[in-house]
Amino acid sequence: MLKAWIENNNIFLSEDDSIAPSNAIEVPDGTQISDLKIGNGQIVFKTQEEKEQEQLELDKKRLLQQLFQISQKFLSKYPEAESKGWVIKVEECRQIVNSNNFTQDTYPTIESELLAYYGSIPDIDTIIQYCQRIINKETYYKKLSGTIAGLRNKLESITSISEITNIETLMNNLKTEYGIE
Amino acid sequence: MIYIHQEFIDDLKLKITLEGFKYQLGNETIDYSQFTLQNYLNDVKSFIRVANNDIYNDTTIATELVGFTIDDRTKYNCIYILYNDATNSINDKLAFYIKLIDTDIESYVKNILLFDLSNYEINSEFILLNIRPLFTHYHKSITTPDPNYNLYLDERYYELQIRDNIINDSQRIDRLDVDQNIDKIQRDLKYGTLLDLMNNVNIDKDNQTKLNQIIQTLDPNEVYYMADFKLRLLGKPLNNVDPKTYDKTKLNSIIIDNPSDPTNRTLNSINLEDYQTHKFSEQLSNINLDDIDLKNGNYIVNSITSGTLPQNVNTFPIYLEIRNDGKYQILVDISNPNNKLMYYRIYNGTNWEDWSTILLSKDIDPSYFTTYSRLTVATSLPNSPLHGELYYNNTTNKLYKYNQILNIWLELDWRNIITESPEYQANRLRVNNTTGKLEISPDGSSWYECIPAVGNKVIELMTFDNSYSYKYWIAPGQIVIIRNANHIPIVYAKDIEPFFDGAYWYSYSYDDWIGIRPSNISISNGDIQYMAAANNSVWANRLTNLSIVPIADNSDHSEDWANFVLRIRNNQKFLSNAIEHGNAGYFLVVNNCSGTASSMSYWLGPWYTRTGVNFQLNVLTLTRRA
Numbered sequence: 001m002l003k004a005w006i007e008n009n010n011i012f013l014s015e016d017d018s019i020a021p022s023n024a025i026e027v028p029d030g031t032q033i034s035d036l037k038i039g040n041g042q043i044v045f046k047t048q049e050e051k052e053q054e055q056l057e058l059d060k061k062r063l064l065q066q067l068f069q070i071s072q073k074f075l076s077k078y079p080e081a082e083s084k085g086w087v088i089k090v091e092e093c094r095q096i097v098n099s100n101n102f103t104q105d106t107y108p109t110i111e112s113e114l115l116a117y118y119g120s121i122p123d124i125d126t127i128i129q130y131c132q133r134i135i136n137k138e139t140y141y142k143k144l145s146g147t148i149a150g151l152r153n154k155l156e157s158i159t160s161i162s163e164i165t166n167i168e169t170l171m172n173n174l175k176t177e178y179g180i181e
Numbered sequence: 182m183i184y185i186h187q188e189f190i191d192d193l194k195l196k197i198t199l200e201g202f203k204y205q206l207g208n209e210t211i212d213y214s215q216f217t218l219q220n221y222l223n224d225v226k227s228f229i230r231v232a233n234n235d236i237y238n239d240t241t242i243a244t245e246l247v248g249f250t251i252d253d254r255t256k257y258n259c260i261y262i263l264y265n266d267a268t269n270s271i272n273d274k275l276a277f278y279i280k281l282i283d284t285d286i287e288s289y290v291k292n293i294l295l296f297d298l299s300n301y302e303i304n305s306e307f308i309l310l311n312i313r314p315l316f317t318h319y320h321k322s323i324t325t326p327d328p329n330y331n332l333y334l335d336e337r338y339y340e341l342q343i344r345d346n347i348i349n350d351s352q353r354i355d356r357l358d359v360d361q362n363i364d365k366i367q368r369d370l371k372y373g374t375l376l377d378l379m380n381n382v383n384i385d386k387d388n389q390t391k392l393n394q395i396i397q398t399l400d401p402n403e404v405y406y407m408a409d410f411k412l413r414l415l416g417k418p419l420n421n422v423d424p425k426t427y428d429k430t431k432l433n434s435i436i437i438d439n440p441s442d443p444t445n446r447t448l449n450s451i452n453l454e455d456y457q458t459h460k461f462s463e464q465l466s467n468i469n470l471d472d473i474d475l476k477n478g479n480y481i482v483n484s485i486t487s488g489t490l491p492q493n494v495n496t497f498p499i500y501l502e503i504r505n506d507g508k509y510q511i512l513v514d515i516s517n518p519n520n521k522l523m524y525y526r527i528y529n530g531t532n533w534e535d536w537s538t539i540l541l542s543k544d545i546d547p548s549y550f551t552t553y554s555r556l557t558v559a560t561s562l563p564n565s566p567l568h569g570e571l572y573y574n575n576t577t578n579k580l581y582k583y584n585q586i587l588n589i590w591l592e593l594d595w596r597n598i599i600t601e602s603p604e605y606q607a608n609r610l611r612v613n614n615t616t617g618k619l620e621i622s623p624d625g626s627s628w629y630e631c632i633p634a635v636g637n638k639v640i641e642l643m644t645f646d647n648s649y650s651y652k653y654w655i656a657p658g659q660i661v662i663i664r665n666a667n668h669i670p671i672v673y674a675k676d677i678e679p680f681f682d683g684a685y686w687y688s689y690s691y692d693d694w695i696g697i698r699p700s701n702i703s704i705s706n707g708d709i710q711y712m713a714a715a716n717n718s719v720w721a722n723r724l725t726n727l728s729i730v731p732i733a734d735n736s737d738h739s740e741d742w743a744n745f746v747l748r749i750r751n752n753q754k755f756l757s758n759a760i761e762h763g764n765a766g767y768f769l770v771v772n773n774c775s776g777t778a779s780s781m782s783y784w785l786g787p788w789y790t791r792t793g794v795n796f797q798l799n800v801l802t803l804t805r806r807a
Contacts, residue, residue, distance in 0.1 A: 005779075012779045013703035013728075019627075019781050032793060033703040033728040065722050076718040 001026040004043050056161045073180045090138045093131035102127045491524040491536035538591050554637035558644035571636045578617040595633040609674035621672045623783045631672045645670050652784050660804045667797045668787035675751050680806035686742040687798040694791040696729030699778035703728040707776040714769045729789050730776035733761040753778040
């Protein structure tokens with residue numbers, strides 16, 4: 001038997017009789033401190049529902065943390081100034097592709113990027129190819145963003161611990177697809 | 182049995198050779214090889230009979246002549262006679278008749294001194310050693326002997342002489358009126374210390390150890406020079422023992438006659454302290470070292486028949502000093518000049534404790550000392566020890582350090598070492614009076630055994646098991662190395678709020694949080710806030726309600742390492758920071774952790790994962806900072 005007791009609203013659990021205070025109670029071997037709680041100033045066992053709920057909350061918290069990490073790790077590949085200009089840059093690219101025309105001083109974001117990358121403004125075909133890659137990347141990012149948003153919503157809404165495994169699998173697939181450790 | 186110490190046999194021989202005595206004996210040839218005291222005394226008796234029959238044949242007062250002396254510094258000689266005066270109810274008293282012999286004067290003074298002999302074995306040595314010198318001075322001081330003069334003692338002191346630590350034989354006693362109090366004379370002849378002279382002498386002990394230094398008394402008119410002081414050996418023999426193993430004579434009572442009316446004596450007594458020898462020329466042979474009937478003194482031991490010698494001492498002679506009424510022995514192996522050790526031991530009333538060893542200070546060489554020691558706990562000495570190795574005997578509770586240069590285990594006095602520690606000062610660390618073991622307490626009521634890990638700057642703990650049987654106490658500043666342990670076997674006292682620094686690596690692969698359970702008690706409020714970095718990503722999180730005091734986040738790799746600092750508050754709150762390696766073999770994690778241990782916790786505890794798995798660290802170094 002193990003000994004459990006309360007000090008300053010904290011529960012302690014030990015297998016050493018000699019160190020347990022006289023008011024310690026006996027609990028079965030194998031009891032974890034996470035199995036116990038304080039109720040009306042006494043040590044009581046948590047119900048199975050309570051334990052599952054606690055575990056669910058822990059798992060949700062853990063997976064949510066992983067989700068944040070996936071997003072952060074993806075975003076951290078790009079300088080902040082670049083990622084903040086993505087929306088404007090994609091819009092400029094769409095206009096260029098749709099018009100099949102590039103006019104200087106009309107698309108300041110993409111024009112600066114082309115100058116930085118090529119050293120001068122290339123021909124229109126090269127510009128179209130360059131803009132198409134950016135549009136494709138945006139789609140790639142939107143899928144990631146949408147998946148993360150969906151998983152987050154799902155994590156926050158689940159009520160059963162059995163659903164955790166599925167979400168964990170989806171998150172692992174996402175990490176694999178986007179090359180995130 | 183009559184025994185005269187060699188010193189005084191020589192003394193007697195010297196006297197016999199005096200010209201005056203030779204003359205009185207008619208220039209008889211003395212066969213020194215046949216010399217005995219009895220023969221000597223018989224000669225003296227014969228001489229006295231010849232000189233004056235009246236004296237010796239005065240059967241009303243004298244029964245036997247037992248002593249004789251000649252003061253060669255004066256023209257007066259002295260004879261003293263054992264007096265057994267039953268008629269005056271002074272049984273067991275020794276009276277002395279002084280016969281002053283001069284070429285012109287023959288007279289004596291009777292009933293001058295009575296010694297209480299009830300505690301002494303009367304023999305000639307006693308008289309020669311204790312009494313004769315009294316008269317020596319008397320004769321010296323009297324310029325015109327008065328046949329009717331009653332000698333009594335007053336203002337007396339011994340004149341002691343030390344020359345190059347050679348004891349010379351002389352004493353002086355001044356006169357005093359009998360109605361004055363006779364104050365005791367105390368001296369520690371071992372150190373040449375005149376402790377008290379007429380109750381008004383102070384000794385400058387620092388100067389006293391030097392030759393020709395002044396002994397200053399309270400009386401500004403009294404100044405004695407050490408060069409003029411003389412010490413003498415006093416002793417009496419024991420029956421049926423080797424003559425060398427004599428006991429010290431304790432002259433604890435002198436009874437002074439009333440000079441005014443010999444038939445109505447008023448007796449005063451005084452106590453004299455033990456007399457001790459300053460010489461250690463006494464040669465002892467075939468003694469039982471554990472059962473030697475010797476009082477305080479210094480001796481040369483040439484052989485023993487039985488008894489326990491210190492380890493590594495097996496040659497003779499040895500120098501033996503005895504103190505505290507024979508209950509304390511100091512021994513030096515003088516036969517081996519390479520032995521740089523001195524030994525001592527104490528008789529505890531039942532048996533002799535083990536010999537303890539002192540490295541003679543002049544031989545202490547800093548190069549002997551190391552910064553690292555292994556500490557083994559066992560009941561017998563480790564095999565093939567290395568220089569600096571520590572060994573704690575958990576049966577005798579003694580701690581030893583091996584000195585390979587001297588080839589000896591030197592005992593370390595850990596009981597004194599611990600006294601300076603803050604927990605000892607706070608009454609949370611003690612030596613159990615019954616068991617002799619070191620104990621620590623979380624509250625001053627419950628005490629738990631531990632082992633003193635002291636004796637070197639860095640100590641590697643070699644003895645522990647992974648069921649937590651051995652726990653060690655370390656002092657502030659102490660560094661310990663612990664390998665392949667599933668726990669930190671270090672005790673603490675919360676009241677003094679100790680700090681620890683730790684550094685470790687381990688190969689246990691487990692992707693979650695790790696920490697300790699103080700005193701192997703699960704806690705419920707372990708808390709960790711961390712910030713992690715991998716490549717160019719940084720993130721953070723917090724975990725609460727852990728059953729461990731968290732230290733770090735483990736990694737899923739088989740090589741994990743961290744540095745941590747742990748502070749323990751007096752409310753048992755553990756506060757820790759760590760910088761560690763995280764996942765993937767390169768993650769950086771910074772942690773801020775806390776957890777509250779039970780009020781009864783007293784040691785740092787085993788390593789556990791957050792999910793309750795006990796695991797081992799490959800190497801942990803721990804430094805106690807406070």
